[in-house]
Amino acid sequence: MIEIEHLSKRYAETIVVDDVSLRMDEGTITVVVGTSGAGKSTLLRMINRLVEPSEGRVLIDGQDTMAIPEDQLRHRIGYVIQGYGLFPHRNVAENIATVPRLLGWDKRQIAARVDELLDLFQLDPAEFANKFPHELSGGQQQRVGVARALAAKPAVLLMDEPFGALDPVIRSKAQDDLVAIQRRLGTTVVLVTHDMNEAFQLGDRIAVMDQARLLQYATPAELLTRPAEAFVEQLVGTAERPFRLLSLLKVREAIEPGPAEGEPVSVTDTLRDALSRLIWTGREALPVADASGALVGRVSVKGIVAHGRSAP
Amino acid sequence: MSSLRSSLSLDRLGSVIAVLIGAALFASPFVIYRANRIVAGEGRMLADALPPSGSVGVMVLALAVAGCAALVRAPLIRLAAASIGLCAIFPAVGWSAGFITPPGNTFARVSPALGFWLLALAFALLAADALTRLRLSPWARLAALAVAAGAVALLLVSGAWNDLSLLKEYAGRADTFWREARQHLWLAFGSMAAACLVGLPLGILGHRVPRLRNAILQVLNVVQTVPSIALFGILIAPLGYLAAHVPLAAALGIRGIGAAPAFIALFLYSLLPVVANTVTGLRQVPAAVIDAARGMGLSARQRLWQVELPLAPPVILTGIRIVLVQNLGLATVAALIGGGGFGTFVFQGIGQTAIDLVLLGAIPTVALSFAAAIILDAIIDLTRRGSP
Numbered sequence: 001m002i003e004i005e006h007l008s009k010r011y012a013e014t015i016v017v018d019d020v021s022l023r024m025d026e027g028t029i030t031v032v033v034g035t036s037g038a039g040k041s042t043l044l045r046m047i048n049r050l051v052e053p054s055e056g057r058v059l060i061d062g063q064d065t066m067a068i069p070e071d072q073l074r075h076r077i078g079y080v081i082q083g084y085g086l087f088p089h090r091n092v093a094e095n096i097a098t099v100p101r102l103l104g105w106d107k108r109q110i111a112a113r114v115d116e117l118l119d120l121f122q123l124d125p126a127e128f129a130n131k132f133p134h135e136l137s138g139g140q141q142q143r144v145g146v147a148r149a150l151a152a153k154p155a156v157l158l159m160d161e162p163f164g165a166l167d168p169v170i171r172s173k174a175q176d177d178l179v180a181i182q183r184r185l186g187t188t189v190v191l192v193t194h195d196m197n198e199a200f201q202l203g204d205r206i207a208v209m210d211q212a213r214l215l216q217y218a219t220p221a222e223l224l225t226r227p228a229e230a231f232v233e234q235l236v237g238t239a240e241r242p243f244r245l246l247s248l249l250k251v252r253e254a255i256e257p258g259p260a261e262g263e264p265v266s267v268t269d270t271l272r273d274a275l276s277r278l279i280w281t282g283r284e285a286l287p288v289a290d291a292s293g294a295l296v297g298r299v300s301v302k303g304i305v306a307h308g309r310s311a312p
Numbered sequence: 313m314s315s316l317r318s319s320l321s322l323d324r325l326g327s328v329i330a331v332l333i334g335a336a337l338f339a340s341p342f343v344i345y346r347a348n349r350i351v352a353g354e355g356r357m358l359a360d361a362l363p364p365s366g367s368v369g370v371m372v373l374a375l376a377v378a379g380c381a382a383l384v385r386a387p388l389i390r391l392a393a394a395s396i397g398l399c400a401i402f403p404a405v406g407w408s409a410g411f412i413t414p415p416g417n418t419f420a421r422v423s424p425a426l427g428f429w430l431l432a433l434a435f436a437l438l439a440a441d442a443l444t445r446l447r448l449s450p451w452a453r454l455a456a457l458a459v460a461a462g463a464v465a466l467l468l469v470s471g472a473w474n475d476l477s478l479l480k481e482y483a484g485r486a487d488t489f490w491r492e493a494r495q496h497l498w499l500a501f502g503s504m505a506a507a508c509l510v511g512l513p514l515g516i517l518g519h520r521v522p523r524l525r526n527a528i529l530q531v532l533n534v535v536q537t538v539p540s541i542a543l544f545g546i547l548i549a550p551l552g553y554l555a556a557h558v559p560l561a562a563a564l565g566i567r568g569i570g571a572a573p574a575f576i577a578l579f580l581y582s583l584l585p586v587v588a589n590t591v592t593g594l595r596q597v598p599a600a601v602i603d604a605a606r607g608m609g610l611s612a613r614q615r616l617w618q619v620e621l622p623l624a625p626p627v628i629l630t631g632i633r634i635v636l637v638q639n640l641g642l643a644t645v646a647a648l649i650g651g652g653g654f655g656t657f658v659f660q661g662i663g664q665t666a667i668d669l670v671l672l673g674a675i676p677t678v679a680l681s682f683a684a685a686i687i688l689d690a691i692i693d694l695t696r697r698g699s700p
């Protein structure tokens with residue numbers, strides 16, 4: 001758990017982060033979103049003390065980060081940045097082994113951890129361990145960057161625009177992979193982005209920042225249905241709102257009893273995907289199948305649309 | 313058809329080389345004959361410089377190379393042609409010296425003349441161009457240098473050049489030549505090593521303490537602008553004082569003139585490239601790499617040893633290359649203040665108007681700089697690991 005209490009950062013006259021308080025629960029993904037210059041990177045970098053706060057404090061699992069020597073603090077916190085910053089003179093295995101080596105793990109333990117992480121990120125150790133960063137594609141570099149950040153099993157992972165350098169197709173896959181890995185490891189992730197779609201796709205909770213201030217900190221659904229300020233409403237995109245809301249909900253939540261014609265949708269599909277199928281196939285309703293493939297009811301255009309309204 | 317046309321079209325650089333070869337063969341003397349080492353000489357065209365079979369052979373070969381340079385594109389063939397040309401004219405000029413010198417005459421001197429130099433220039437250009445187009449790996453370039461050095465050594469050891477004036481100048485001074493060679497190398501490499509010992513830590517310091525960086529670089533910049541002769545002169549007074557008043561300094565061989573001021577001057581000139589390139593090498597590490605290193609908890613010292621220094625060698629070595637090539641040339645000037653080195657022959661030769669004695673000092677200097685540049689370029693390429 002990360003608790004940020006009245007955190008501020010000032011450079012001479014300019015205030016970059018203004019009295020921000022947040023609590024990020026263990027094992028969740030918090031996305032900090034805002035326009036460039038809103039102070040979101042500075043907020044992130046104050047958590048691992050790459051930027052020293054002017055006021056306020058950060059507690060990780062109840063411990064004040066100022067009480068921990070900064071290098072030791074950072075060994076315990078994973079850090080991924082937009083360009084990844086892989087060491088060009090070290091191969092993939094050596095890059096991933098960076099923090100374990102600083103911590104003095106023994107060689108076999110490090111080698112086993114490197115193989116484990118490469119497997120986790122779908123990079124064949126035999127093929128990739130000895131490659132150098134310039135021999136990797138952008139997507140592979142990104143995965144090595146995240147693997148390196150997770151090498152010493154940190155409880156907290158900070159990510160600053162980690163998908164910003166990827167093309168859209170690879171980005172979407174990398175986002176899905178991140179969520180899957182995060183759910184598996186139970187890591188607490190704080191991710192900074194300016195991309196609202198990314199925020200909605202990844203965030204358990206979203207913190208919206210503008211001009212150094214935290215405007216709203218809420219779940220994606222709350223952000224859509226109860227925006228705290230006009231700026232949040234505008235950032236969320238009024239025209240996109242219903243579709244964003246539908247993409248947060250699963251078919252499971254809109255099942256109606258009764259039969260329907262056509263190829264079934266899955267209970268785990270989002271309502272947005274189901275609606276898309278309905279429009280495309282020109283039907284009023286489609287059958288719903290559970291994980292085993294058994295039909296459990298149907299989902300209708302009318303039923304889905306009801307879930308996309310501002311006041312449920 | 314198109315491939316035939318392109319393979320037969322004129323090569324621009326090759327055409328220039330062909331013209332050079334033509335001018336060398338038909339409009340310039342191949343060697344100069346002088347009755348003794350300081351009188352003005354008379355040129356001998358290639359036809360008169362060798363027995364008929366020899367001059368015709370060299371001429372046909374040179375024309376073939378010219379044709380090849382102008383018309384053939386394949387770099388390997390061009391390299392082979394250039395090498396054959398060089399392998400022909402270098403022994404030929406030695407042969408010519410033996411052929412022209414009247415039997416038993418020990419005063420007469422034969423030296424290469426404009427025609428020879430133009431041919432050598434043309435073939436060397438052709439070879440250099442071909443080597444560039446071949447994009448050789450660092451190891452292959454080192455091998456090519458070794459082959460060239462071996463060929464020159466073979467010419468010298470075999471005695472094929474013994475009748476040339478240059479070698480006659482050498483024969484009378486063999487002992488001095490090697491002593492000055494050692495002195496020259498000591499001055500150039502010793503001052504470079506000293507500059508590295510001082511400059512690398514100074515560069516690291518400048519990198520870590522930005523306020524010192526500008527001060528250090530500005531002082532060294534000023535040193536760099538002092539002309540070499542002036543710097544030698546400036547050093548004479550303090551070193552002379554030191555020698556007169558500090559017995560230890562005198563015992564170490566430090567005097568106002570001689571090797572000590574030369575060494576110190578070369579050392580001072582070497583500092584700027586070493587320090588500046590060390591600072592640049594450490595600073596050019598991408599910002600994202602440094603940010604990631606900090607974020608993972610590498611301390612400033614760990615960042616220096618594990619990230620910045622391992623990524624800096626190509627740039628630092630570029631500085632050392634500049635230093636070495638510069639020192640090998642500048643060490644020549646040391647002779648003016650009694651510092652020794654190949655400059656000794658250059659200045660003696662100028663004093664005696666004996667041009668071959670000047671060359672005895674100048675040619676090894678140029679050859680050393682050339683070899684140092686090739687070797688260090690190869691090393692720099694080899695250290696550029698991990699970048700595309």
